[in-house]
Amino acid sequence: MEDQDHDHEHAQDAGQHPPAPKALKVKALESLLVEKGLVDPAALDAIVEHYERRVGPRNGARVVARAWTDPAFRERLMTDATAAILELGFGGRQGDHLMAVENTPEVHNLVVCTLCSCYPWSVLGLPPAWYKSFAYRSRAVIDPRGVLAEFGVALSPEARIKVWDSTAEIRYLVIPMRPAGTEGLDEEGLAALVTRDSMIGAGVLAAR
Amino acid sequence: MNGVHDMGGMEGLGSLPLEADEPVFHEPWEGRVVALNMAMGAWGRGNVDAFRHAIERIPGPQYLSMSYYQRWLVAVTTLAVRGGLISPEELRTLTIDPAGEKREPRLTAERVPAKLASKAPSLRQTDKPARFRIGESVRARMVNVAGHTRLPRYVRGHIGQIEFDHGAHVLPDTNAHFQGEQPQRLYGVVFTAHELWGGPAGDAIRLDLWESYLEPA
Numbered sequence: 249m250e251d252q253d254h255d256h257e258h259a260q261d262a263g264q265h266p267p268a269p270k271a272l273k274v275k276a277l278e279s280l281l282v283e284k285g286l287v288d289p290a291a292l293d294a295i296v297e298h299y300e301r302r303v304g305p306r307n308g309a310r311v312v313a314r315a316w317t318d319p320a321f322r323e324r325l326m327t328d329a330t331a332a333i334l335e336l337g338f339g340g341r342q343g344d345h346l347m348a349v350e351n352t353p354e355v356h357n358l359v360v361c362t363l364c365s366c367y368p369w370s371v372l373g374l375p376p377a378w379y380k381s382f383a384y385r386s387r388a389v390i391d392p393r394g395v396l397a398e399f400g401v402a403l404s405p406e407a408r409i410k411v412w413d414s415t416a417e418i419r420y421l422v423i424p425m426r427p428a429g430t431e432g433l434d435e436e437g438l439a440a441l442v443t444r445d446s447m448i449g450a451g452v453l454a455a456r
Numbered sequence: 457m458n459g460v461h462d463m464g465g466m467e468g469l470g471s472l473p474l475e476a477d478e479p480v481f482h483e484p485w486e487g488r489v490v491a492l493n494m495a496m497g498a499w500g501r502g503n504v505d506a507f508r509h510a511i512e513r514i515p516g517p518q519y520l521s522m523s524y525y526q527r528w529l530v531a532v533t534t535l536a537v538r539g540g541l542i543s544p545e546e547l548r549t550l551t552i553d554p555a556g557e558k559r560e561p562r563l564t565a566e567r568v569p570a571k572l573a574s575k576a577p578s579l580r581q582t583d584k585p586a587r588f589r590i591g592e593s594v595r596a597r598m599v600n601v602a603g604h605t606r607l608p609r610y611v612r613g614h615i616g617q618i619e620f621d622h623g624a625h626v627l628p629d630t631n632a633h634f635q636g637e638q639p640q641r642l643y644g645v646v647f648t649a650h651e652l653w654g655g656p657a658g659d660a661i662r663l664d665l666w667e668s669y670l671e672p673a
Contacts, residue, residue, distance in 0.1 A: 270526065271485040276550040277533065278488055283552045286541055287495040290565035295491035298572055300480045344577040345622070362464030362608055364508050365524070374490070376478050380524045382469035389610065389661050390465045390653050398472050408658035409649075413464065415606045416625060416642055416664035417504075417578035 304373035305444035307338045308421055311371055312447065313439035315348070316426045326350070329421065333371060342419060343370025349412065350423040351449070356407050357422045358396070358449035360388035361414040368419035372447060379448065389413055399450045422449040429456035458600060458609060460516040465610040465653065486525040493532045494571065498563035501539025504576075505632035509604040510534040580639035582624035586667075588643060592618045593673035596645070596665065604632035607669040611661075614651050615673045619662060620644030627666055641667040 281287045311333055315322040325332040329346040333339075346368060349357040361367065362385050367375040378384055387395050392409045396402075403409070412420045424446035430438060445451030463469060481487040493507075510531035511519075519527065536542045546553050563571055588594055598613040599605075606628050624639040631637050646662045649655025 271483060273550070274485040274488050274492075274529065277529075278492060280542065280546060280550050280552055281492065281496070281536075284542065284546075284556065285559035285561060286499070286536075287492060288561035288564045291495050291561065291563045291568050292488060292491035294565050294568040295494050295572070296481075296487035298568070299490060300487065304480075339575065340573045341576065344575050345579065360464075362610075363461055363606060364511065374480055377473045377475060377482075377524070381473050382463060382520070383472045386463040386466040386469045388464075390467075390655070392659065393656075395472070398474070408660070410646075410659070411661045413608065413661060413663045415608065416622070416628075416666075418622060418642075418644075418664050 299374055303340075303369060305371075305442075305447065306439070307336075307373075308368070308371035308444070308447045309439040309442035310336055310435075311338070311348075311421065312423055312442045313435045315423055316438055317435050325423075333421075338370050340370050342366075343368060345418045346371070346421060347418055348421050348423050349410075351425050351452075353404070353425070354406070354408060355410055356396075356403050356449065356452075357410050357412060357420075358388060358392050359412045359414065359420045359422060360385060362386070362389055363415060366414035366417075366419065368421050370419075371421055372444060376444070378450075396450065399445060401450070401452055422447050424451070424453050427453040427455045457512060457602060457604070459512045460519050461512045462609050464608045489525045489529050489532065493528060495561070495563045496532055496536055496541065498561075498571065499539060499541055501541060502535035503631055505604060505626070505628040506535060506538075506634065507531045508628070509632040512604065578625040579622075580624045580626060580637065582639060582641065584624070584641070586621055586641050588618045588641075588667070588670065588672075590618055590621065594618055594643075594645060594670040595673040596647075597669055597671055601629065603629065605629050605669075607665060608663070610652060611645075611647055611663060611665075614647055616645040616647035616651070618643050619646045622664065625666070627668075629666075629668075643667070643670065645670070 282289055315325050321332060325348045329348040333346055351357055365375055365380040367379060389411050392411050414420060441453055443451050446453050511527045514527060514530055533547050537544055537547055543553055593615055595615050596607060596611040620643065622642040625642040626637040627640045642664055644662055645665045646660050649659035649661060650657060652661060
């Protein structure tokens, strides 16, 4: 499997935890680059911390909840998602050219990158293993209904699917349908319901 | 290039690794690779297209057996050697050449927040009028490019419709080979699933394709 770490598994089997060879190699490379004055290890720490703690699907969930509750924002989001999302403070890497695509009862949108793993980092963080997997990259465009079924998503037979293959620097954020039974929730309560997968199109949000 | 990376439409490439509460990084070294890529990128010796092409050039059998961040690691080191930041010998031995140049890091910890918030748009100004109009039928050209391209095999030769005009964007086909940005009009082009795969009526696939990838249908 693509993202399994066999080295790590072997280390665990041995009942001890020596660093895996891959980790050792990265460590040695980092040491070399630090020694040559090419990278600052404190900068590396700060970057890792950013991706582990600062960005993630919570950002995108706030965009979705705002779009559901603020029609003027929704309008701006659908016209110029990059600018609208920047209003909420989400910019930076892999978020320079964003488009929002709305799911409706008639059209379900699904995002993929068949050639590599392009993903809207600024609103969703780094992509999950399944998004980067060969299975998803190969099948999402030819068998989207089969892929969605593996995620437990069953679309109504009359719903059409539109798959967005991210072949350029445009990044796509799916705006899922607001679930029924959420009329009483405020923006924060709604944001808490929005899943990462629903913003890729690989999930739908259940009625409350 | 017609590499294994161009996998849209293939079958038999395993199952979806679905994982509940997945961590951002499964191993600490993966995060270091992401960070090394950004810190080394601050030297300006590569670009996103060259990075992707470095991954595509990993021989197919290895590409398929490596993990995602292992492939990134290959690209980071490939661009570091190409950019003259480390020598091939240093990469092979992971030991510093005492005769090599000693530098000061470009990306210091203090500069990280600004770097993370910085923009790197691919949009460029153009005076050239668009060759294709919204709604026009186009054919994705039947070409087999030896180098980098973002025209997947699965649409080549097929007819789609122009749905969106994104303006001019940096052309990956040249930028990946350090032959300049040569910006070109980028279009959102929609193909029916029926046209591409004999798929269900109503389903569609949309890609972003540069003007030179397309011809009038």
